[in-house]
Amino acid sequence: MKLRVAELRRDAGDVLAIRLEHPRRPQLPAWTAGAHVDVHVPGLGVRHYSLWGDPDDRSHYLIAVRREEAGRGGSAWLHQALAPDALLTVAAPRNHFELPEVPRRTLLVAGGIGVTPLLAMARRLTQNNADFAFHYCARSRAAAPLLDELAAICGDRLVTWFPDEGRRFDASTVLAAEPAEADILVCGPQRLAEAVEAAVAARGWPAECFHTERFAALDPGDFVPEPFEAVIASTGAVLSVPAERSLVAVLAEGGIELPTSCESGVCGSCECGYLQGEVVHRDVVLDATRQKTRLMPCVSRGRGRIVLDL
Ligand code: FES
CATH class of the missing domain: 3.10.20.30 (Beta-grasp domain)
Structure with missing residues (x-):
């Protein structure tokens, strides 16, 4: 689809929040919380961005792009070249990061821009009156994207972890405070996901409790393919x-x-x-x-x- 950039907004310093609409159709393809869209960046290929809006409102998509200075150039292009009314080629949403089907206590753990898919999930869980907590880690309050939107959705279920306020996230401590097994969905830097995964294992919870979404390929390491x-x-x-x-x-x-x-x-x-x-x-x-x-x-x-x- 060619979608029109309906609104651009700076957030948390290096994040560009983008609202996309179809130039003619009133409704965009349906999606569910956790979905992402593939955005075609001219000359640079495809980049994936999670949708953080409301799946029930199909009049637009919301994505957020953090400028990656050391990246491959896609985010820098979007930050520099996009202007209101520009057209962007976007594939229909896909979801490899669904909320678990059987509802139970859920912990959402976001690091920085990883907040986007989890924000849509928090909205869904709030609508369902589900039992959940949202742990949000960022360098500082000022560097935490979409914090106002998240706080409005989560209320007192939001727990923030900003080191400059003396609060560092520790996955083991957070899990130790949970009385029973919960589903944990993590999106953020790889070391955050790894720390939570390790804490899940150390707590003796099954691997199925841990869910994450990664946008970078696995490091080949010393893997040797065999016929x-x-x-x-x-x-x-x-x-x-x-x-x-x-x-x-x-x-x-x-x-x-x-x-x-x-x-x-x-x-x-x-x-x-x-x-x-x-x-x-x-x-x-x-x-x-x-x-x-x-x-x-x-x-x-x-x-x-x-x-x-x-
Ligand atoms: S082509 Fe992308 S996962 Fe196989």
Whole structure:
């Protein structure tokens, strides 16, 4: 879609809050809390931005872009080049970061600009009168994006952690104060997500309690890809995937074209199911529960032989 920039607003110093509307249609495609849109930045490719508005109000989308001085240039372009009434190419929303289906006590933990998807979730949880708390970490109150909007939604369920006010977030302490297992959804810097994930494990809660969304590909580290076989359940065809090729490329060669975009396990476009076998997951999209039946064949691989639900 080509969407019109209806409003631009600076927030927390280095954040640009952007309101997007369709130039002709009164309603945009539906979305749910936690969804993001792919924004096409001319000459620089696609960037993902979470929607932080109200899913019930489809007259516009709200995104927020923090200027990343050390980034790849997408945020700098949006900050410099966007002006009211400019047109931006935006794909329909997708959601790889849904609120858990079965409601129970929920902790939302945001770091900085990671507040955006969680703000939409907080709005939904408030509407549902759900039991939740929102822990918001930022360098300082002045550097915390969308703080006013968040405070208006959460009320006294908002707990702020600003080091310059003498309050540092400690995931272990926060979890220790919870009397029973809760769902924890985290969005922010990787070290924040890792700290919360470690605290969940240390508290003895199952990995399924922890949910996060990452927008950067996994560090390849010392991962060494190995060849494997993929069986197509519906046809019985057996495809050999060499170590140096991706499963999605071999599938395409075999006549099964899955949609792709990032080809690095970040966007979720190529997701498919599997029925049997051991999968080495290399994406940052699927949580532990979905990884039991789904995989991202642009980066994830099988061990030995896997059966694909295609
Ligand atoms: S193409 Fe983006 S996750 Fe596979």
